[in-house]
Amino acid sequence: MYRTMLLALALPLMLVACAYQVIDLGIHPGFDSSEPTGINSFGQVSGFSSKNNGTFRRAFFYDTPGCTRIDVGAAVPEEASSEAAAINDHAMVVGTFKRTDGRLRAFSFHQGVFRDLGVDDRLDQHALAVNKGGTIVGFQSVPGLSTEEAVAYSNGEAVTFPTFVVVPPSGTAPVNRAVGIGEFGEVTGPLRVSGGSVLGMKFFPNLNRWFKIRAASPHPVLPDFDRVMQPQAINAKGNVTGAIGSAVPHAFLSRNHFEPTQDLGTLDPAHPEWFSVANGLNGSARVVGVAQSATDITAFLYNGTTMIDLNTRLEGTSWRLIGAVAINDKGQIAAQGSFNNGPRRAVLLVPVGLFGSIGQVCPPVLR
Structure with missing residues (x-):
């Protein structure tokens, strides 16, 4: 009973992992x-x-x-x-x-x-x-x-899907791709319009209608932040993530399509010229993707406040992560990595949490 209570109290903290084990897929x-x-x-x-x-x-x-x-x-x-x-x-x-x-x-x-x-x-x-x-x-x-x-x-x-009115009252266009769907049928995707702009869109099935996701504020250094939005994923709450900008994209998070989109920035705020692209998010709006670092490209996790290089959170391995594509509500992350500079491989990152290593989840399959 006492052990069960401890585990229940510790579970939320375990999901804020200090390290990850790597499962080679x-x-x-x-x-x-x-x-x-x-x-x-x-x-x-x-x-x-x-x-x-x-x-x-x-x-x-x-x-x-x-x-x-x-x-x-x-x-x-x-x-x-x-x-x-x-x-x-x-x-x-x-x-x-x-x-x-x-x-x-x-x-x-x-x-x-x-x-x-x-x-x-x-x-x-x-x-x-x-x-x-x-x-x-x-x-x-x-x-x-x-x-x-x-x-x-x-x-x-x-x-x-219904078309979207790009130029009122009758200039309509179809959304180009449905890239993600939430548990209640909300859909997200991009809509390319004339002049090179790309709109981020969100579909509400109860209204049978697309809505434009409000753009991010213009960036003081980088172009197109308010003109190019490429959604990649949507969660059960209708939060959307993806990339804004074109020449140097940054990961974004939209919690409400009526509010300005949040620029998640880069791994180092001193380097806005570095790129980041979000690929997935979970129900708590934790976001994963690929980002530029001082030396290479890497997988990142946005934990709600900070963008983290996931290579700094691996448990003493010879793996190098290249990018992350999806995260579930347990904090498990689907990513791609290289072992000892070998071929790129699909991997699963499992949070370790407060109790240290969880042991060998699956036997290694490296060849």
């Missing part, structure tokens, strides 16, 4: 590197392995509780090139595969069943995100053209 045999793309509440990670020539990829998800990498690519028709983009709490994986005729197709993979989500063979279609309820979003495009349109996949169809 491996690389498919015959491939050269691996990259994570998403994480769910149980620490299961979606991703893909790739070859150095960049021509072929193979989707997977890592079942962390079972310490097993599930070969999603084996279920793809003719084992064509495939890329997992996200995973939800039911271990549903979504992504894109390339058919032998060159068409790009959105897919889902759940409990061993693979599904092509689209029906229009004239279009390239991509799945980018999925929420706990299984709602899948992404975008579609006409091959050979640069135009893209955000869609939701439902009952074998790609359903488009």
Whole structure:
């Protein structure tokens, strides 16, 4: 009883980790590197392995509780090139595969069943995100053209969203991509407009309407902070993160689309000319991504007040983190790293907390 009470009291502090253990998620045999793309509440990670020539990829998800990498690519028709983009709490994986005729197709993979989500063979279609309820979003495009349109996949169809009034009263345009979806159906994505501007957008399903995320204040040194916003992810509270600016982007956090977007800055406030890009956030608005340091690029965590170089929080290892893509409410982070300057590999960072190392979570799979 006493031990249970201590653990309950310590749990919130454990999640404010002073260090992380690294779980190597491996690389498919015959491939050269691996990259994570998403994480769910149980620490299961979606991703893909790739070859150095960049021509072929193979989707997977890592079942962390079972310490097993599930070969999603084996279920793809003719084992064509495939890329997992996200995973939800039911271990549903979504992504894109390339058919032998060159068409790009959105897919889902759940409990061993693979599904092509689209029906229009004239279009390239991509799945980018999925929420706990299984709602899948992404975008579609006409091959050979640069135009893209955000869609939701439902009952074998790609359903488009309402357009947004860019130039009142009748100048409308579609949001280009649905890059993230929250648990209550709120969606975020970018909208490219004339003049090179990119608007950050947020969709409210109860209103069936897109709203513009308010821009950040102009930066005193860097251009385009108030003209270019690229959302990357949205959480259950509707908070949105991504990057603002173009020449030198900075990570941003929007807690309310009516309020000015927050510039999360860089790893060193004395160097605003360094870049940072946010890729994911959890329910507490802890943000992860990739950022420039004095010597290299690195994975970062924004803990609510400060941007932290995650390489400074690893537990005495030979790993070097390159970037982070997603974080769950337990503080587990999907990232990419290199071991002893070897190939880039998908990894899972597990918070250590107050009680020190949690031991070997999964056996190493380095080859």
